[in-house]
Amino acid sequence: MEHSHAAPRAAADVDTDKLAHEMTERFRQVLSTRRMNELTSRSLSRPSSPAPRDFGTPQPPPMHNAPPSYSSLRNIPLVPQAPQDARSLRFKNMLHSLSNMPLRWENPGLLDEALRVVPLEQIYNEAEEESQILQAEAESLGEGKKAAWGYQDCVVRALLRWFKRSFFSWVNNPACSRCYSPTIGVGMAAPLPDEQARGANQVELYKCSVEQCGAYERYPRYNDAFVLLQTRRGRVGEWANCFSMLCRAVGSRVRWVWNSEDHVWTEIYSLHRKRWVHVDVCEEAWDKPRLYTDGWGKKLSYCIAFSADGAMDVTRRYVRNSNHSLERNRAPEAVLLHIMDEIRALRRNNMSKQDKFRLEGEDMRENRELRSYVISSIAHEVSRMSVDDIINGRSRHPRPDPDAQKAAEGRTGGASEWIRTRGEGGRGTPNQQNPRDQHPR
Template sequence: MAERLSIRSRVPQNPLDEVKCQQLTDQFRQILSTKRMNSLSTGISISRSGSRSSRERDYGSPLPLPLSSAGNDLPAYNSLRNIPLIPKAPQDARSIRFRSMLHTLANMPCKWENPGLLDEALRVVPLERIYNEAQEECDVLNAEAASLGPNKKAAWGYQDCVIRALMRWFKSSFFSWVNNPPCSTCGTPTIGVGMAAPTPDEQARGATQVELYKCSFEGCGQYERFPRYNDAFVLLETRKGRVGEWANCFGMLCRAMGTRVRWIWNSEDHVWLEIYSLHRRKWVSVDVCEQAWDKPKLYTEGWQRKLAYCIGFSADGAMDVTRRYVRNFSRWGADRSRTPEPVLLYILDEIRATKRRDMSKQDKFRLEGEEMREYRELQGYVASAIAAEVCKSLPDSFFKGQSGHNRSPRPDPDAQKAAEARQNSAQADVDRTRIRGPNGARGAPNPQHPQNPPPPPPR
């Protein structure tokens, strides 16, 4: 009793209320933030006054040791690790070639911005069919959202449903896949024999290279040419090709339907698209060849491929979206050695500045806000992947002690309850049989029944 009284006497009679606690917490955070900012600014000034500036320092090499002076404890360079990368102009020949290639690729979506040609593209699209299918799907999605609650939002909007209906029509009825073109004379399959130079007519229509095939029938021997056109409006006439032609033509039709489109270049020889969803306020991956809508893990976890660069180009910008498709870079990421990361940032900033040179300040501000929101989205993918890996590694490290011996795993409460329920049910069946007998009638148990053991002999 005396111990309880002594313990109660130690507890303060007038504890701090929540307001004072919050004030003390805010003061502590402000002091800690000010101290960190002062340390960071001091470290930046030291790095700028050193032999090499932060822009000139090679990001691949380790940081130099901190300077020291008598009587002053200067902050270490560890405080500078969280500083964002500074864009750096390309210096070596490999980075310059990579820069030239990205600038060339950035012109692809700009070819879809001719208003007159987009009107011509709409003439080949069955608009009534597309809009009716989109409206039906949109009504179904709205009904599903309404069934979940009054404030629930549909998964996709009407414009998203329009692109989904357009993708289904494009693959099933409009465009065809070509590996080896059949012989135009006898219809026999052909065999590839190499490349050929484009004719003046093919070159005028945008063909940069021509594949040459020979008929496999010995009595024919006819050669077939397969020009690889880059002009989306020429593809409206040919309506055949492979991944590049499919993405090129479908991206132009999406622009004709009034949707913002990105053309995604992948360093592992693949291309696809991204559609900006106004309903979700995000970019959505679209692969028309696979008829895949919003499946960014298709190429890594589905195709078991490792990706290095996935860069999206649109008419108003460029963005490195590799983190959207490579969630676990240690497993699915390839070597990004074509150029240093600061140089890649510099190239993408350069492409954005070129595309937005004639834009108004309001449009530039809107695009910068979208990029900040997308950057947070990509950061969330990285954080989710790290958290998933940590959760996968926790059980082994938790069940193994410091001595290395395995501990018995914690029992599953659901399994315990199921086992107890089965045991109670079996015991109830045995009791019911003993009370009612084998035929369900009340009375003493029948000793001749095989489920009832014989009574013990008298002593």
């Protein structure tokens, strides 16, 4: 008897489940159809409907630490557009001119000559020692762990230390060559024929501060990296120019990064990490892209990297939130994208298909990296909010940014004194110590 009653109950259970499933699907279809009809009717009546502000709904107050707003994200995907207005055309011409800088470092004969001034044995020994230490540290963490940096990265790190500590010197006002007293800037002078032949387009003129001496001192601003190997002095532009050329000489792929707020630095491509690495020889800084914003408190608008292979807008690597960003008004974002594509196509015009394909893969990886900084910044700002912050539209207890400490290292100790000597560290303002520093830095 038990079996005779069990069978009908089982059949009834199956029928009930099937019926419930069918009713659920019908209910979903009805809701979906109704929702689509509502959306259609709303879209058709939208022109005559009042704007949301007409209903008088109170708007929440702006949040003190709102997530960064990237205006370029509002129109993704951007479609490159050729510049039309005069301002955009000037920006295009300037960027094309700046893109020629890395081409000066591609002469193999001159690079061989440059290596004569570098203590290669010392550099390679230091690199080998550091590389072995990093490899041992990685192995101690477990099997299959990768060292932080590869051997070629260590070569550039050793070159960075030697260049800053032993080779190049910083110049603001050159000392009087007659009595070695301090000098005072008095203006500009036309370059002499021999100065012009060596690549000096500008010459700064200084007068000895000692009244009895009164001698004048000329300071040519050389743009030729190989001339700088003999002078071994300068400011940011000369430092980055000469150091980048030496990085190229020891076999690294190099970028020269131009910043519109009057600074330049270097990026080298790490084969070990498969990405571009920030290097600032003036600060002896390695892989600290947030040095200028979180470290110095500067605000930046454009950071454009130029290499022998093209150009890339890398601003998002150095500006991680809107608190450190300035208005980008030299050209629309779509126009800037067109200029970057134009320079890239020009540099790769005569390359093989294999090289072009490899570089396009690198570009795609870098674009993903740059987008990830935007996502990480937004996620970090959101993670700092509490429920009360969202309701009240403010952030009362912000959590510290763990990455800010790394960048803030540039503000402590001797580096702080070095920055003050150079007149850096302003909040979004160029070097005000000497107006002639604005170009070529």
